Amino acid sequence: MDPTVVGTRQSRRDDVLDAAIEVFHDKGYAAASIQDVAERVGVLKGSLYYYIDSKEDLLSHVFDTSDEQSRAIMEGVTEMDAPALEKLRSFVYEWSLWHLSNLERASVYFREWRHLDGRQQGAVRRKRREYEGFLIDLLEATKAEGQAAAGLDPRYVCFFTLSALNGLPSWYRDQGGDSAEYIAGAYAEMVVGMVRGTAAASRGRVRG
Amino acid sequence: MDPTVVGTRQSRRDDVLDAAIEVFHDKGYAAASIQDVAERVGVLKGSLYYYIDSKEDLLSHVFDTSDEQSRAIMEGVTEMDAPALEKLRSFVYEWSLWHLSNLERASVYFREWRHLDGRQQGAVRRKRREYEGFLIDLLEATKAEGQAAAGLDPRYVCFFTLSALNGLPSWYRDQGGDSAEYIAGAYAEMVVGMVRGTAAASRGRVRG
DNA sequence: CACGTTACCAGACAATCGTTTGGTAGATAA
DNA sequence: TTATCTACCAAACGATTGTCTGGTAACGTG
Missing domain, CATH: 1.10.10.60 (Homeodomain-like)
Incomplete structure (x- = not known):
């Protein structure tokens, strides 16, 4: 050994x-x-x-442990006693930080789910819809509290944001540059700014 | 036949x-x-x-034709006679629309470049740095014209935005829902809102 | 008609793949 | 000491892979 x-x-x-x-x-x-x-x-x-049963066995384990960690983040945010906008900021911060702290795991998670069998693919899809629902609820609560732009479509803000976070592992390199915490903070601020700032923009647009 | x-x-x-x-x-x-x-x-x-020389030959052709189309988009934006913020809006709109109009091609483009040989991988990386440089320049011009938030870091806005667009093919389904043009418009507005709206937010943050 | 080109097919090739089997040196337990 | 368990190795398995070869029917051209 x-x-x-x-x-x-x-x-x-x-x-x-x-x-x-x-x-x-x-x-x-x-x-x-x-x-x-x-x-x-x-x-x-x-x-x-x-140690393992099959190659796919190796892959599916990546998803199991990742799901536990993401659930913990969502629960933490739910239990916060704060305005929706602050919850949103916190969620984006924590979820960004998770991506940055688990680069390989995160990139495997959202790139390789196609190679799981049908049952586990369903579980992944369900989990992803859980993120989306969680984030959309957060965005709608922000709107209800008058902190979000009027013309904002929570569904697209949600997809936009989650995709941006999923992309973190593809460009972030560990050594040098800003710390993971700083970048997570910057990402959180960008989302908050986007949610507050889209107001006047959607004037005069026609739904296609 | x-x-x-x-x-x-x-x-x-x-x-x-x-x-x-x-x-x-x-x-x-x-x-x-x-x-x-x-x-x-x-x-x-x-x-x-x-018809082909090898399997990799098939893959590399996806990249060749995609590069031509993306170059056309960047040239079109460069030739615009408009404020930087409008150029930015236009770039995000067009680039989003390209992703939505070329779902398979776009997702293969940014997911499978690892399987090219070293020479072509270098070309892809160069191309990607070209997008990034183009977008960062646009963001810095927006700042110079006083249309962007002060605390905004063009590099992270760039990564955030490009990743969000790359994610489009992973959730967009063709039939039903809003048109590709509407979604591209919404994405453009989100980016514009984000660039204008991050101002007060980055107060008191310490660079890590 | 003869001839070259186009657009394939049928079949084989070596290599690599995930997986299984049988075996075994060393540690632990009775 | 003997028996059992742990953590592997060595070698093979059938299947699948990308690729190559030789052939050929159909077709346009002179």
Whole structure:
């Protein structure tokens, strides 16, 4: 066993799972081979089947643990005692920070869900609609409290925002530049500014 | 030859290229097989090599034609005689509309560039930096003309916006709902609102 | 009619893939 | 000591992959 390859002090199975996330992030799930994962762990590919059932098994685990963490963020925001606009700011901040703190996991999460089987794909779609519903509710509450522009369409603001956050892992590089907290703050401010600032703009537009 | 499979009146080679885009969009480049493409065209897989040199050849053609169209959009905006904020609105509108009018092509473009060889990957990265530079310049011009919020960081606004547009193909469904033009307009207004509206928000923040 | 070109098909190729099997050195437990 | 369990290795498996080869029916051109 090589302690430089094996992580600090987690179980061997977690090492395998972490290696899989990195490999799937680098090559994409379909192009990545079980052999790639095994090499990163430091065993032969057949040996991986001592820890896993299948290649898809590796992928689906990425989604399970991600779902737990996102649920915690939404619950935290729900329990806040603050105006809707502040809840919105907080949600965007926390969700941005999660993307920045889990770059590989986040990018695998929203890029590779097609390769799950039908049952799990349904679960992912349901989860995504949960984010969307949560954010749309937040935006509508902001409107109801008179803090949002009148012509604002919560559905499109929602898609716009979530897509922007999903893109974080594709350009953010860890070393140098601003901290993850600063960037998450900037993202939160941008969304808040967008929600407050669209007012006059939608004058005279015809719904197509 | 089956006229229901073959397109209206373009060359057979274009049929192959179009089929490839659809298959790559549905399954992802790595998971899609040459056989899948051949089936959609209506020939055996070996026959495709009469039209193409390799599988990667199919992919790289997606990028070539996309680059031409995006260049046209940027040139059109550059030639506008209007305030920077209006140029910005126009750029976001046109670029959104392109994504909505080329759903499969757009999603393949920004998801599958990893599977190109090193030379073409470099070209893609250069092109992407071209968008970013173009948009950042536009944002800085808007600031210089006093139309943008003071605390606004053009780099992050740029990443935020481009990621949001890249996400369009992942949620937009063609039938029903608002027209592509309406959505592109809404996206343009959101960006304009965000640029104008971030002013007071960044008070008291410390760069990390 | 002869001839070259177009647009394929049929079949094979080596390589790679995910997965299974049987085995085994070393640690632990009885 | 013997038996059991853990954590692998070595080797093979059938299937699928991208690609190549040789052939050929249909067709336009001289």
